[in-house]
Amino acid sequence: MLSRSAERLYWLARYMERTENTAKLVSVYMNLLMDLPKGVEMGWQQLLRINGSEKEFYEKYKSANERNVIRFMLADDSYSSSLFASLSAARENIRTTRELLPDEAWEQVNEMYLCSKSELEIVANRRSRVLFLKKIIEGCQRFSGLLSGYMSHNHPYRFIRLGRNLERADMTSRILDLASLLLADSRSDELRQYETILWMNILTALNALLMYRQHVRSRVKGDDVLNYLLLDKNLPRSVARCLVEISESIAQLPNSDALPQRVVEMENYVQAIDTREATQLQLRAILDDLQNKLGGLHGNIADNWFARMED
Numbered sequence: 001m002l003s004r005s006a007e008r009l010y011w012l013a014r015y016m017e018r019t020e021n022t023a024k025l026v027s028v029y030m031n032l033l034m035d036l037p038k039g040v041e042m043g044w045q046q047l048l049r050i051n052g053s054e055k056e057f058y059e060k061y062k063s064a065n066e067r068n069v070i071r072f073m074l075a076d077d078s079y080s081s082s083l084f085a086s087l088s089a090a091r092e093n094i095r096t097t098r099e100l101l102p103d104e105a106w107e108q109v110n111e112m113y114l115c116s117k118s119e120l121e122i123v124a125n126r127r128s129r130v131l132f133l134k135k136i137i138e139g140c141q142r143f144s145g146l147l148s149g150y151m152s153h154n155h156p157y158r159f160i161r162l163g164r165n166l167e168r169a170d171m172t173s174r175i176l177d178l179a180s181l182l183l184a185d186s187r188s189d190e191l192r193q194y195e196t197i198l199w200m201n202i203l204t205a206l207n208a209l210l211m212y213r214q215h216v217r218s219r220v221k222g223d224d225v226l227n228y229l230l231l232d233k234n235l236p237r238s239v240a241r242c243l244v245e246i247s248e249s250i251a252q253l254p255n256s257d258a259l260p261q262r263v264v265e266m267e268n269y270v271q272a273i274d275t276r277e278a279t280q281l282q283l284r285a286i287l288d289d290l291q292n293k294l295g296g297l298h299g300n301i302a303d304n305w306f307a308r309m310e311d
Helices: 003-035 045-051 054-058 066-075 083-095 103-124 126-150 155-177 195-205 209-216 222-231 239-251 259-271 280-306
Strands: none
Touching: 003 045, 003 066, 003 083, 003 126, 003 155, 003 195, 003 280, 045 054, 045 066, 045 155, 054 066, 066 083, 066 103, 083 103, 103 126, 126 155, 155 195, 155 222, 155 239, 155 280, 195 209, 195 222, 209 222, 222 239, 222 259, 239 259, 259 280
């Protein structure tokens, strides 16, 4: 398998996961703001904070109001992590690797791209936005199902699995970064009254609310949610489970060099996190460090496989 093909499959998976995550994040955040009363200190700028894109946003827009943030997150093709930019990049990667994938996968991504391109102007309208985001999320999930059910689980599939889970772990850590607001000592009494709603929306953003209730069997509490989304090795979108998937994929790929040990170190780091003992500032530092380590792991993967000379 050529390294350039492996790289394109890896990035195809990352961009499709990013597309779904962005759609889901905006959708859940809209529901969250509707659940909270006016005056609670959560505005649209929190979406930028979660995504680590405040600097890029304010280079283009003066105010972080709903219209500007939604346009930036969904439709701005000059912002590399916007929904449309991610979907466009995914389409280009699958277009150049079509011979390795089921025809239905290309058709699904191309259809989503064309649909998005024709409907981006309607996202300013809330009702139209809800329908658009639902369509995108369902399309991404259909794409994942097509690959899982139609594609041989060989080296090409392993690079897809690798990219998907690295992107997924990164987004989970970013969503948990919102916890730094919820745990802040300075949060208002009004926000304290609605913490359960906030945590439930975080679980919903990661498709984990039902599994949380089955696993924890108690009311939704901040520390329990944080530990579940970080440490549970059975939940598909927990950081720990993503690392298990990454480890399994790397173990089945050739020339993995020192990567397995690097993943083991990350797994040990995550399992040692104790959110119950961490202050708000410490938790923010832990999550920032985790995101940096995931970025470092991506660098290791790229150096190991994608920078190699073609055989």
